[in-house]
Amino acid sequence: MPKITYIAFDGVEHAVDVPVGWSVMEGAKKNNVPGIDADCGGGCSCATCHVFVEPDWRARTGERNPIEDATLEFAENVVPNSRLACQIKVTDNLDGLVVRMPESQR
Numbered sequence: 473m474p475k476i477t478y479i480a481f482d483g484v485e486h487a488v489d490v491p492v493g494w495s496v497m498e499g500a501k502k503n504n505v506p507g508i509d510a511d512c513g514g515g516c517s518c519a520t521c522h523v524f525v526e527p528d529w530r531a532r533t534g535e536r537n538p539i540e541d542a543t544l545e546f547a548e549n550v551v552p553n554s555r556l557a558c559q560i561k562v563t564d565n566l567d568g569l570v571v572r573m574p575e576s577q578r
Contacts, residue, residue, distance in 0.1 A: 474562055524574065
């Protein structure tokens with residue numbers, strides 16, 4: 473099972489095992505990782521699961537789709553490596569993935 477590390481804005485790390493097929497957001501919610509609210513339940517419509525994908529992982533997590541881009545317009549501090557965790561599907565290839573959460577998601 474892939475291990476994903478979620479790093480809160482204050483530096484606290486939460487490393488959890490996430491089943492293949494879940495989203496990075498589901499992994500956070502089902503493991504009580506603080507900072508990923510997922511108010512829309514993974515519908516790509518609220519940006520409360522905004523994360524920064526570590527640079528070494530960007531190619532493996534894929535590109536943002538147009539709906540994700542539009543939703544991120546409502547998020548704070550969007551940068552090129554910003555993603556919505558609900559749009560990143562966990563695969564075996566993501567074992568070791570590291571994502572960081574913005575200050576706005578404390």
